Amino acid sequence: MMQQQELIPHLFRAEYRKIVSVLCRHFGLGQIEIAEDLASDTFLTAAQTWGIKGLPPNPTAWLYSVAKNKAKNYLQREHTFDSKIAPALIDADQFMPGDIDLSTQNINDSQLQMMFAVCHPVNSQEAQIGLALRILCGFGIDEIADAFLSNKEAVNKRLYRAKEKLREQKIKMVYPGDAEVAARLPSVLTTLYLLFNEGYYSESQNHILRKDLCLEAMRLCTMLIENKSTNKPEANALLALMCFHASRFDARIDEHGRHVLYDEQDTSLWDSDLVSKGIYFLSCAANGDKISNYHLEASIAWWGTQKTDSKEKWENVLQLYDQLLQIAYSPVAALNRIYALSKVAGKQAAIPEAEKLNLADNPFYFALLGELYTGIDNNNAKLNFQQAYSLAKTGAEKQTMQRKIDSFN
Numbered sequence: 001m002m003q004q005q006e007l008i009p010h011l012f013r014a015e016y017r018k019i020v021s022v023l024c025r026h027f028g029l030g031q032i033e034i035a036e037d038l039a040s041d042t043f044l045t046a047a048q049t050w051g052i053k054g055l056p057p058n059p060t061a062w063l064y065s066v067a068k069n070k071a072k073n074y075l076q077r078e079h080t081f082d083s084k085i086a087p088a089l090i091d092a093d094q095f096m097p098g099d100i101d102l103s104t105q106n107i108n109d110s111q112l113q114m115m116f117a118v119c120h121p122v123n124s125q126e127a128q129i130g131l132a133l134r135i136l137c138g139f140g141i142d143e144i145a146d147a148f149l150s151n152k153e154a155v156n157k158r159l160y161r162a163k164e165k166l167r168e169q170k171i172k173m174v175y176p177g178d179a180e181v182a183a184r185l186p187s188v189l190t191t192l193y194l195l196f197n198e199g200y201y202s203e204s205q206n207h208i209l210r211k212d213l214c215l216e217a218m219r220l221c222t223m224l225i226e227n228k229s230t231n232k233p234e235a236n237a238l239l240a241l242m243c244f245h246a247s248r249f250d251a252r253i254d255e256h257g258r259h260v261l262y263d264e265q266d267t268s269l270w271d272s273d274l275v276s277k278g279i280y281f282l283s284c285a286a287n288g289d290k291i292s293n294y295h296l297e298a299s300i301a302w303w304g305t306q307k308t309d310s311k312e313k314w315e316n317v318l319q320l321y322d323q324l325l326q327i328a329y330s331p332v333a334a335l336n337r338i339y340a341l342s343k344v345a346g347k348q349a350a351i352p353e354a355e356k357l358n359l360a361d362n363p364f365y366f367a368l369l370g371e372l373y374t375g376i377d378n379n380n381a382k383l384n385f386q387q388a389y390s391l392a393k394t395g396a397e398k399q400t401m402q403r404k405i406d407s408f409n
Contacts, residue, residue: 008050011059012043016138019067019102021110026071026100029117029173032135032163038074042067064102071100109175111136112227115220117166117173119188127162128191129198134159137216147198147213181229188224189238189294192217196242200249211249218242225281233288236281237295243278244301247271259400267307275305293328296320300336314343331359335368347372363391363401370404382408 016039023035042063056062118131126148133139133147145155176184199213221239224230251269254260282298300320303313321337334357342350351372359365366388373381382405389401 007055007059008043008047011046011063013138015060015063016040016043017114017136018107018111019063020135021114022100022102022107023067023071024117024173025106025110025113029171030167032166034074036135038067038070042070045070068100068102108223108227110173112223112230113173113175115188115223116176116184117171119191120166120169120171121187122165122169122171123162125191125194127158127165128187129195130155130158131162132191132195132220133213133216136220137213139212139216147202147210175229178229181232185224185230185232185235188230189221189234192221192224193238193241193294195220196245200245214242214246214249218246225284233285233290234292234294237285237292237298240278240280240282240285241294241298241301243274243281244298244305247274247278247305257396259396261400262304270305270307275302278302278305291323291327293324296324296327300324309343311344314340318344331357331362332364335359335362335364338368339371342372347376351376361391363388363393363397366391367401367404370401378408 019039019042020032020035023038024032027035045066046059046063050056050059115132115136118135119128123131130144130148133144134141139147141152141155144150145152148155196214196217199210199215199217202210202213218239221235221242224232224235225239248265248270250271251265251267252260260266278298279302282295282302285295285298300317303317303320306313318337318340321333321340324333325337335354338350338354338357341353351369354365354369354372357365366384370381370384370388373384375381385401385404389398389405392398392401
């Protein structure tokens with residue numbers, strides 16, 4: 001049985017977001033700080049009480065009961081509630097009188113409503129990710145600071161400003177109607193995509209945290225798929241993309257925390273169950289009549305899980321990148337396309353195409369040139385790896401480039 005010191009952090013990650021979401025649905029989004037304070041106080045009470053009396057038979061039910069009682073006591077303690085707090089609510093009709101409903105259905109509904117509120121485009125994408133980490137994922141300020149390579153003070157300020165914007169713009173915690181989902185869902189999917197990338201491509205050295213970020217993004221995307229109104233092809237394609245990438249997560253980092261390049265990965269570490277799940281969700285994504293960037297990226301990622309190095313594989317990847325760049329250009333996609341081109345047409349054909357990109361401040365651009373020149377012009381290859389080293393932002397990236405440089409000595 002899990003010990004108290006292990007159980008409370010586990011429950012905080014799993015239940016904090018649910019309690020905050022339900023309380024915000026009850027009080028209104030404008031009172032998000034009150035909801036967070038009550039939820040945090042619930043876990044503080046648990047740590048104090050369980051340390052003395054031991055774990056209750058049903059810790060989750062105990063937390064829900066205490067949270068409800070704290071919310072009730074808070075309102076009763078505020079004798080001037082109607083005059084001081086009610087006017088501060090975003091909308092008076094958002095306050096839901098009666099008992100606080102912590103049923104499974106209301107928890108799920110509240111979390112979905114919170115997801116759409118947190119991912120509202122009134123805030124920057126970085127602020128949306130921060131709010132998602134704190135409110136939807138239950139991450140602590142220290143963890144968020146680690147993920148963003150920032151500090152607690154900066155994170156607190158960012159979260160405070162993001163909440164203020166939601167309040168100032170009178171954003172309601174409501175679930176959009178079917179007609180609105182099509183307009184609002186893209187911003188939610190973008191936030192989840194960026195949240196996953198924050199973990200998968202994070203510069204943080206905390207391997208466990210990075211994996212948790214990916215898993216949280218996948219959990220939130222799964223919630224969208226489990227809801228009839230948001231179970232859209234692009235949501236399924238995004239979850240497929242996450243599954244395919246996550247299947248190679250453990251192979252991308254060695255025992256020393258260093259990045260392992262794709263061609264050097266131990267394929268026995270790839271997770272076949274996640275690959276199978278990705279295939280399932282990608283098949284579900286085929287129901288629509290529109291191909292999104294998530295469809296194309298998921299298809300590329302699927303080929304990345306195929307252990308063959310055949311020309312057919314890279315020809316398909318190259319075609320997919322050509323389509324992707326037409327609808328969603330990015331330097332990363334352009335660089336990856338060049339790598340696929342080198343696999344299809346050879347390094348000599350890829351070099352001039354790569355140099356046309358001229359991404360002078362991008363370390364991955366010079367790393368790619370280093371790879372392409374290796375075996376053709378090793379001196380030029382070394383110079384490019386050295387430039388990539390000088391531009392690298394993390395110790396892990398520098399270590400990878402240094403190994404490349406040392407291979408020419």
